[in-house]
Amino acid sequence: MEISTRNLEFKYHVNTPFERLALYDINVTIPPNSYTAIIGHTGSGKSTLLQHLNGLLQPTVGEVHIGDVTIKAGIKEKNLRPVRKKVGIVFQFPEHQLFEETVEKDICFGPLNFGTPLEKARKKAKKAAQQVGLSEDLMDKSPFELSGGQMRRVAIAGVLAMEPEVLVLDEPTAGLDPRGRMEIMEMFANLQREQKISVVLVTHSMEDASKYADHIIVMHKGTVYKKGTPKDIFSSPKELIELGLDVPESIRFQLKLEEKLQQSIGKVTLSIDELARQISVYLKRGSTSQ
Amino acid sequence: MKKEMIQFDRVFFRYDENSPYALKDVSFSVYEGEWLAIVGHNGSGKSTIAKLMNGLLFPEKGSIRIKGLPLTEETIWDIRDIVGMVFQNPDNQFVGTTVQDDVAFGLENHGIPREEMINRVMDSLKKVKMEGFLDQEPHHLSGGQKQRVAIAGVLALRTDVIILDEATSMLDPRGRTEVLETVREIKNKENVTIISITHDLEEAVKADRLIVMNEGQVFTIGTPDEIFSLEDQLIQLGLDIPFTLKLVKMLKNYGCEVPSDMLQEDELVDYIWKLAQEI
Numbered sequence: 308m309e310i311s312t313r314n315l316e317f318k319y320h321v322n323t324p325f326e327r328l329a330l331y332d333i334n335v336t337i338p339p340n341s342y343t344a345i346i347g348h349t350g351s352g353k354s355t356l357l358q359h360l361n362g363l364l365q366p367t368v369g370e371v372h373i374g375d376v377t378i379k380a381g382i383k384e385k386n387l388r389p390v391r392k393k394v395g396i397v398f399q400f401p402e403h404q405l406f407e408e409t410v411e412k413d414i415c416f417g418p419l420n421f422g423t424p425l426e427k428a429r430k431k432a433k434k435a436a437q438q439v440g441l442s443e444d445l446m447d448k449s450p451f452e453l454s455g456g457q458m459r460r461v462a463i464a465g466v467l468a469m470e471p472e473v474l475v476l477d478e479p480t481a482g483l484d485p486r487g488r489m490e491i492m493e494m495f496a497n498l499q500r501e502q503k504i505s506v507v508l509v510t511h512s513m514e515d516a517s518k519y520a521d522h523i524i525v526m527h528k529g530t531v532y533k534k535g536t537p538k539d540i541f542s543s544p545k546e547l548i549e550l551g552l553d554v555p556e557s558i559r560f561q562l563k564l565e566e567k568l569q570q571s572i573g574k575v576t577l578s579i580d581e582l583a584r585q586i587s588v589y590l591k592r593g594s595t596s597q
Numbered sequence: 598m599k600k601e602m603i604q605f606d607r608v609f610f611r612y613d614e615n616s617p618y619a620l621k622d623v624s625f626s627v628y629e630g631e632w633l634a635i636v637g638h639n640g641s642g643k644s645t646i647a648k649l650m651n652g653l654l655f656p657e658k659g660s661i662r663i664k665g666l667p668l669t670e671e672t673i674w675d676i677r678d679i680v681g682m683v684f685q686n687p688d689n690q691f692v693g694t695t696v697q698d699d700v701a702f703g704l705e706n707h708g709i710p711r712e713e714m715i716n717r718v719m720d721s722l723k724k725v726k727m728e729g730f731l732d733q734e735p736h737h738l739s740g741g742q743k744q745r746v747a748i749a750g751v752l753a754l755r756t757d758v759i760i761l762d763e764a765t766s767m768l769d770p771r772g773r774t775e776v777l778e779t780v781r782e783i784k785n786k787e788n789v790t791i792i793s794i795t796h797d798l799e800e801a802v803k804a805d806r807l808i809v810m811n812e813g814q815v816f817t818i819g820t821p822d823e824i825f826s827l828e829d830q831l832i833q834l835g836l837d838i839p840f841t842l843k844l845v846k847m848l849k850n851y852g853c854e855v856p857s858d859m860l861q862e863d864e865l866v867d868y869i870w871k872l873a874q875e876i
Contacts (some may be wrong), residue, residue, distance in 0.1 A: 489837075583851050
């Protein structure tokens with residue numbers, strides 16, 4: 308399923324003294340079975356854009372196409388249920404939204420709400436729990452007895468159990484330990500490949516954006532500043548730094564080193580391995596000035 | 598001799614009688630003026646330690662001393678004058694309707710006279726560089742600014758120890774840097790002891806000492822050099838090694854001679870620069 312926006316604009320509190328332009332001129336496409344990262348600093352409009360992807364917000368100008376549903380400015384779209392089922396959003400700190408007595412009930416909540424019969428919902432819950440790496444003996448526990456990392460997994464399983472075609476993730480690993488972070492990011496990457504779904508990742512981690520995404524959308528002051536592959540985006544790192552954004556660690560190090568050496572060591576590197584190889588080649592051939 | 602600020606002696610703690618121990622036989626000391634980072638996987642007991650340090654929880658067995666004072670129900674108010682805490686979520690720790698009211702709140706609770714209070718509020722907001730925001734409403738601030746105000750609230754109390762309980766984990770990279778730089782400046786100027794509970798390895802690298810927690814127990818204590826030389830063991834504990842160390846390992850794979858204990862980015866940049874000069 309494809310999601311695209313056309314000339315999307317969004318204003319908060321229209322026709323009130325608090326009116327505020329949050330997004331404008333947004334034209335983006337999330338192709339089927341793709342992995343898109345949205346980056347931009349706090350207040351750039353990332354989270355507002357994300358809420359348009361399943362109709363939680365409706366544009367004040369322009370339109371959003373979600374599969375074969377079109378949400379147009381000014382026209383109230385009545386039946387958004389199919390859209391909400393197909394586009395699952397995992398919000399920041401989703402464990403704050405857990406509320407059921409048991410892990411299983413919490414994961415089943417979504418499918419039941421969309422009319423799945425109980426037995427089938429339980430099957431879906433079991434599968435989703437497996438996908439996020441929750442062991443079966445946790446299903447009857449209260450989610451509130453679990454550790455923070457496990458609670459996060461329960462909340463994510465609740466979205467996966469609805470079997471969305473597009474999975475939208477808002478900072479899904481914030482507050483997790485390094486292993487938890489890696490496991491969860493790898494899980495999303497596998498899901499995207501194996502289940503042929505699309506993932507949209509909103510993140511501050513430039514490492515994750517460059518490692519996992521096929522496309523990156525850079526948001527700045529309410530509009531799209533730039534879009535492209537990680538290579539396209541990070542090939543001009545100084546531009547990103549001027550926008551107040553981070554760049555992947557390997558690039559940051561490379562910039563620092565090049566400043567000290569007063570010369571380039573070659574193309575911009577996106578991984579530690581690439582960086583190390585480039586430095587070793589540079590050292591072996593000697594600096595080009597000699 | 599380094600002065601002990603906080604002492605944990607064979608501390609056991611569990612949240613209720615039927616659950617397993619969250620802390621098992623935990624002993625360590627925190628020294629005056631140091632930056633101590635506590636790292637460990639989710640659920641390893643880090644935050645429980647923080648809550649025990651200022652009497653939000655009490656040990657089941659063992660003892661805790663703060664500046665020599667045993668932690669008990671009777672001493673918690675004295676101890677909270679010594680140990681201040683900044684929590685994870687910037688939105689959950691505001692009580693005042695303006696920035697200055699919020700900083701003053703803690704002082705009112707401690708019965709500080711008004712004149713003195715006004716001085717301290719201004720003084721601590723200057724230290725976190727938020728003196729231009731006195732009458733702003735907290736919800737108009739960025740996450741990093743909110744956390745700096747929370748730090749000012751602790752500074753105003755003039756506590757000897759500040760605990761940062763994952764205080765930067767909900768911030769964006771810029772907010773994180775802002776907060777950590779502020780704390781570092783304050784620590785250097787005021788000789789405050791900082792205890793930082795964190796998953797951020799780049800922050801841990803800059804600490805004076807590290808405690809690694811694992812499943813409710815102290816796994817090891819040491820300087821960043823000592824701790825990060827454990828490499829694979831850390832990864833097994835669900836942790837990771839910092840960027841600079843990963844790069845050093847990779848450089849070795851490509852045949853570059855780099856010392857293994859190089860943890861700080863600037864050190865490595867200088868080292869490579871020197872290698873380049875020798876060619």
